[in-house]
Amino acid sequence: MPLDSFGFTASLAAFGQREIHGPHARARSWRSPAENCRTSWIATTKTKENREYNRQHGERILKMMFEEIGAHRLIAEDLGDVAPYVRPTLQQLEIPGFKIPQWERNWDRLIPGTDYQRLSLATFATHDHPPVKSHWEELFRVAQSEDKSLRDVAIHGMWELMDFCGQPEFRLPQPFSVEIHEILLHGLFREQFLDRHPHDSRSLWHR
Numbered sequence: 001m002p003l004d005s006f007g008f009t010a011s012l013a014a015f016g017q018r019e020i021h022g023p024h025a026r027a028r029s030w031r032s033p034a035e036n037c038r039t040s041w042i043a044t045t046k047t048k049e050n051r052e053y054n055r056q057h058g059e060r061i062l063k064m065m066f067e068e069i070g071a072h073r074l075i076a077e078d079l080g081d082v083a084p085y086v087r088p089t090l091q092q093l094e095i096p097g098f099k100i101p102q103w104e105r106n107w108d109r110l111i112p113g114t115d116y117q118r119l120s121l122a123t124f125a126t127h128d129h130p131p132v133k134s135h136w137e138e139l140f141r142v143a144q145s146e147d148k149s150l151r152d153v154a155i156h157g158m159w160e161l162m163d164f165c166g167q168p169e170f171r172l173p174q175p176f177s178v179e180i181h182e183i184l185l186h187g188l189f190r191e192q193f194l195d196r197h198p199h200d201s202r203s204l205w206h207r
Contacts, residue, residue: 051083051084051085054083054085055085055086058089062074062089062093062095063093066093073096074095075095075097075098076090076095076097076098077097077098077126078090078097079098079103091117091119094119095119096119096120097120097121098120098121098122098126099113099116099120099122099123100123100125100129101113101122101124101161101164101188102124102157104116105160109160110160110161110163110164113164113188113190122188123188124161124184124188133176133181136158136161136176136180137175137176139154139155139157139158140158140173140174140175140176143155143158143173144173154173155172155173158172158173158174159172161184161187162183164187165186165187165188165190166187166190167183167187170183
């Protein structure tokens with residue numbers, strides 16, 4: 001996803017599940033025409049009728065957001081256990097969802113970013129997670145444990161990230177460094193951008 005503007009993050013409030021995050025979400029609530037024509041959602045998704053009602057409710061709210069945000073981007077926080085109709089609706093509306101590489105896995109390896117849906121925003125952390133530096137430092141701390149099983153899990157966690165970034169032979173464990181930081185950033189952007197838009201690589205790094 002281009003980096004030339006920040007976006008509002010619409011979490012699953014539209015589908016009756018969570019809040020809406022904006023540029024100053026912790027300080028204030030973002031209001032839209034949706035506030036003036038809010039309809040209640042049905043919390044359960046057990047029946048086909050309820051699922052369709054919730055889907056239509058969410059689609060209506062998201063379309064209202066589109067009309068209000070102007071040049072900003074709308075990004076869906078579709079993380080965790082979401083109803084089956086959420087992501088297809090987001091794809092239909094061309095709203096990207098989040099991909100957290102650590103959660104996108106095929107057994108003991110992370111799924112390559114090139115296998116993500118084209119309309120995705122990949123990041124190692126959201127506002128609910130520690131910064132990637134803190135995450136790595138915690139892995140490195142546990143990697144020094146006298147408990148071999150804990151060490152192995154921590155080192156494997158480091159390896160997964162390096163493997164995702166195209167550096168599976170990187171010597172581990174290592175403390176966080178400028179080199180590791182650059183590998184993580186370049187690996188993340190390369191997976192979700194450069195492999196699909198190789199001719200745009202200069203524009204990405206110069207923004």
